[in-house]
Amino acid sequence: MKQDTPIFDPERHLAFEEPSETIMMEDIGYENVGISPVAVTYPFQLFSPEAVKIMRSEIEKPEVTANHHYASNIANAQLRGYARKHAAFTFAAWTHPMTIAIISKLAGIDLTPWGDYEIAHINLSIKTEEQAKAERTAVHSRNTSVHLDEGIDVSGSEDEKPIVGWHTDSYPFVCVLMLSDCTNMTGGETALRTADGEIIKVRGPTEGCAVVLQGRYITHQATRARGSMERITAVTSFRPRSGFVKDESVLLTVRPVSDLGELYPDYVEYRLKIMEERFRHELRKMQARRVAGERFDTRGLKAFLQESADFLTHTDRELVMEDQVQTGFIEPIDVPDVVVEPPTKRVGTE
Numbered sequence: 001m002k003q004d005t006p007i008f009d010p011e012r013h014l015a016f017e018e019p020s021e022t023i024m025m026e027d028i029g030y031e032n033v034g035i036s037p038v039a040v041t042y043p044f045q046l047f048s049p050e051a052v053k054i055m056r057s058e059i060e061k062p063e064v065t066a067n068h069h070y071a072s073n074i075a076n077a078q079l080r081g082y083a084r085k086h087a088a089f090t091f092a093a094w095t096h097p098m099t100i101a102i103i104s105k106l107a108g109i110d111l112t113p114w115g116d117y118e119i120a121h122i123n124l125s126i127k128t129e130e131q132a133k134a135e136r137t138a139v140h141s142r143n144t145s146v147h148l149d150e151g152i153d154v155s156g157s158e159d160e161k162p163i164v165g166w167h168t169d170s171y172p173f174v175c176v177l178m179l180s181d182c183t184n185m186t187g188g189e190t191a192l193r194t195a196d197g198e199i200i201k202v203r204g205p206t207e208g209c210a211v212v213l214q215g216r217y218i219t220h221q222a223t224r225a226r227g228s229m230e231r232i233t234a235v236t237s238f239r240p241r242s243g244f245v246k247d248e249s250v251l252l253t254v255r256p257v258s259d260l261g262e263l264y265p266d267y268v269e270y271r272l273k274i275m276e277e278r279f280r281h282e283l284r285k286m287q288a289r290r291v292a293g294e295r296f297d298t299r300g301l302k303a304f305l306q307e308s309a310d311f312l313t314h315t316d317r318e319l320v321m322e323d324q325v326q327t328g329f330i331e332p333i334d335v336p337d338v339v340v341e342p343p344t345k346r347v348g349t350e
């Protein structure tokens with residue numbers, strides 16, 4: 001008999017409280033950009049302390065640390081792709097309809113987890129007591145870490161300058177859940193760049209709390225987190241549930257830190273399902289027109305075929321042959337850095 005695995009119970013393990021505020025795309029000058037009007041939520045309570053404890057116990061399993069640990073040029077410790085096989089509670093928590101309904105409501109669009117592989121990607125940053133103390137006492141501490149919400153944690157030396165530049169995420173939406181006690185932590189905010197170059201900062205979530213961010217369409221970065229010995233976040237990525245909403249997911253930042261035998265099938269499966277759904281829909285539409293005695297819509301069909309061709313080309317481009325993927329090396333992200341940052345406006349940092 002296997003050891004008892006706690007079963008995810010939404011009544012007991014969800015502890016949802018509405019975020020105090022949500023920043024909309026139009027608030028930051030991105031009207032009609034992306035797949036939803038929502039840019040980012042303020043931190044909100046999502047899971048109970050007990051749920052966080054169980055999630056943490058699942059990432060401490062030997063089979064997880066042994067087989068799912070990744071490091072790259074921009075992130076020295078991540079756990080990826082472990083949930084489906086080794087973390088039944090975590091997997092159930094993120095795939096439960098009530099959890100998905102909460103995230104969807106906050107995101108302003110029906111979402112579904114991007115794929116099994118991207119459920120609860122973990123960013124690990126563990127420091128010694130001395131390092132954490134030094135950070136708390138020294139305002140200008142060096143060699144601290146910067147964290148990006150989808151899992152980038154980099155060491156560097158220049159204090160205030162972010163090490164990983166401004167970027168967009170690979171997937172439409174992310175939900176970033178804090179699994180650490182943040183009592184002594186400062187920083188770790190999400191900074192967003194508005195359409196006219198202003199910087200807005202949203203405070204990071206505390207233990208059991210999360211933020212939802214439309215990261216694919218918003219140029220953002222995370223500020224350094226200082227002063228605590230550990231910072232562990234779980235990042236779950238989401239995509240639109242409907243096959244008729246655009247899906248501009250890419251694999252750029254994840255391909256080099258993934259088991260491609262797991263990541264690629266997740267990606268291809270839903271992309272092909274989208275195509276299947278759209279083809280069926282188009283076929284029925286065409287047949288119905290014919291039955292109704294309407295003229296064949298050549299222009300409409302050509303537009304559909306072109307859109308489908310673009311979709312397939314995009315899918316094909318993201319599937320880089322395994323022997324051409326440099327494990328652990330993430331190419332510089334395509335968004336240019338801001339050379340001179342305008343004054344920052346801080347929100348949600350009470």
Ligand SMILES: [Fe+2]
Binds near residue numbers: 150167168169215220
């Ligand atoms: Fe990000």
